[in-house]
Amino acid sequence: MEALGSTNRGSNSTGSGGDAGQQIAIASYINPLGDPASWERLLAYDTEKVSVLVANVMNDPDYAVDKDWESVIDQAASQGKKILGYVRTGYLGTGLRKLNKISTSGSSYMAPVSAVSFSMKAGQSVVPTIFTPICTHTSTIIRSANTPAHNYTVLNPGSPIAQCYEDTMDTLLTFESSYETYTNSFVPNDWTPKDPRKIWHIIYKVSQEQVAGVAALARSRHAGLLEISDDGQPNPYDTLPSEAYMKAVMDEVSGGKPSIGDPAKVTGSYVAGLPSNAVVSSSDYSSVTLTWSSVANALGYAVYKDGEQVLELPASLTRATIGMLDPGSSGITFEVRTILASSSGGSSRLISASTKSLPANGTIVNTGFTGDGDTVIYKADILVPYAFVRLFIGIKQELKVGFRLPVHGWPIDKAGVDDLGTQWHQVVNYLVEGNVFYSGFYEYTGTWNSESKANTEWSWSIGVAPQSQSGYTYMWNVPLAGTDAVASEYLIQGQGYAPINKVCMGTLYMYSTF
Incomplete structure (x- = not known):
């Protein structure tokens, strides 16, 4: 077990105060209708100390706006707090549909959430060479969106992650477990971040007496974003600790703002009809999967449904699953367009698709x-x-x-x-x-x-x-x-x-x- 001290209180390894100080980021999976008092407290906290909240409305953005969540999100955003919308990425399968949906549709899908958290299950088997460009591509689009709120992104594996992910998102959540695990069997990344605000740690089942030591230990592990809670499994995020407990945590952080990267410029133009061999490879009740061959010098690919863009992918991917389709639909038209540095070449080619009809007794x-x-x-x-x-x-x-x-x-x-x-x-x-x-x-x-x-x-x-x-x-x-x-x-x-x-x-x- 590592010694838990409280020296260097409220500072980070790169200095204290200003934008670089250690901050509190809370997975606030607290229903604002069922527990409005906790949200009143979250909204009242100093934004320099409690800078990030996660609005896990339903383990993904739903298809309709929840008015109770909308109210607290709007209030928190007006105070300068970053509100993360939670999105499960899945195993490059159905969850990826929502990742891409968010990347291309902006505020209409995520509104009124002001940032995005992409979740990978701990231990999830995702090949970095596939997933890294997806993260980078999606984060770039969100950061470049016209709405200023969509400029902060988090990737959440909940476990150590390769350095190739460091610049894919603004923050990486690399620990999410109990006090016992954090002090007895913590596994660090094998690299040191350029900025401690790149790393977020969540430690639950921590007594109030252990808070100072855990905060100091997190600073020594380069975690600039931190959540400490006395709650535990099976859901450590459904309640807010007492006011005395939260004060103890806030006393241990110096405060600041999350680090947000400058948006990269999206260049190139969409070329219709390339690649010419895009086909429907499979379909089910609510989705259609398209595949195609790679195009030389492509910067990426865009998928259109009935004339409207629904997905955008990096050049490394030549497969896309489009979800949220009505069961029993026919005559759906898709088109895959290549993003090139110039608009030369190509002609329009539409692909027809359909979905399976549901049985009479439903889904x-x-x-x-x-x-x-x-x-x-x-x-x-x-x-x-x-x-x-x-x-x-x-x-x-x-x-x-x-x-x-x-x-x-x-x-x-x-x-x-x-x-x-x-x-x-x-x-x-x-x-x-x-x-x-x-x-x-x-x-x-x-x-x-x-x-x-x-x-x-x-x-x-x-x-x-x-x-x-x-x-x-x-x-x-x-x-x-x-x-x-x-x-x-x-x-x-x-x-x-x-x-x-x-x-x-x-x-x-x-x-x-x-």
Whole structure:
């Protein structure tokens, strides 16, 4: 274990004060509707100390603006804080669609977010020679956007990263784990950044007494951006530490502004019809993939859908997946254009494409479960790339003929209303949420019932319900031993893709609020 001291408080290895001081960057995954008080505190903090916030609206920008998030984002941006919009890059697959979408559509897609954070999963197998030019190309376009807010970019592998990424983004988040890991098994980059503000470290499960030592240790590791929290897994970012804790952290940083690189000039012109051999290589319910051969001296490629540019790629890539398409569409026209230093050559050539039609029962199909008792395996085919896929499980609730008894659980909106025009709900009691890396199993311990609208959070940490995915098929292994859950009473929900979709299977009951 490294010694944790508090010497050189509030300074960086390159000096203190001004723009170069160590600052606080917070992954503020706090719902502004559910916890407005925390956002009031975040907005009140000195921008020189708390300079960066992450608006993780739904683990990616959604297709519609969330008014509650819009309000806090606007307020924070007006104070000079940088607000990062979170975007998962994926494995150069479906996540890359959103990375490219942001790079070419500017504020209409990201508005009103003022910066972009691209996330790579820790340990993700991405070849630097492929991913580095994508990062550089995308960051250049965002930095060059007409809207001044889109000029700060972050790449988040959450682990050490090769030096070839240093100039791809303004900041690299290279550590995201617990105090124990930070002090006992930290793995540094094998290079030193030109500016400490290039590196961001997140350390959670830190007691208030340990804050000063952790901040000093982060400075010695060239981390100019820092988040320290006493929260922990499975979600260390859903709450804000106490005011006393935040003051202790702010006392340890000198403050400043994030380092933002000058935008590179985008040169060249788009040449229609090159390359001439672009084809549709595959398609599914909501996306089409195009491939083509490389063109000599190309600066990059632009993809047009029905005459409108939707993607822009560096010259190293000759494959593009265009998502967010309507299922069952036909006659979609695409065109791949080459970016050259001059506008010579080429003629227009359109490519026709279509998407598969969804089955009659929607985007979540072939649902079912096997087993009973200790472990139940749930299965479903999810035909579009939702940001969130959740499994809810209910319990057996007593019903009496002629009576509406209070039903306890978490209410989920269900299509339709009762005779009084009241929204119907399905009532559930357990939640499985996560991904193939981590999937938690949660129990609702709040007070909601059908005679009250008072809700509280799900309790954290019953255990883990491993999740796997193969193609369209999702599977959850859920340990029901020791719970009052009824395996047959379940619901699978997809959210974060137009449209929101919910499917109900089993015998979950529906109740209206009164």
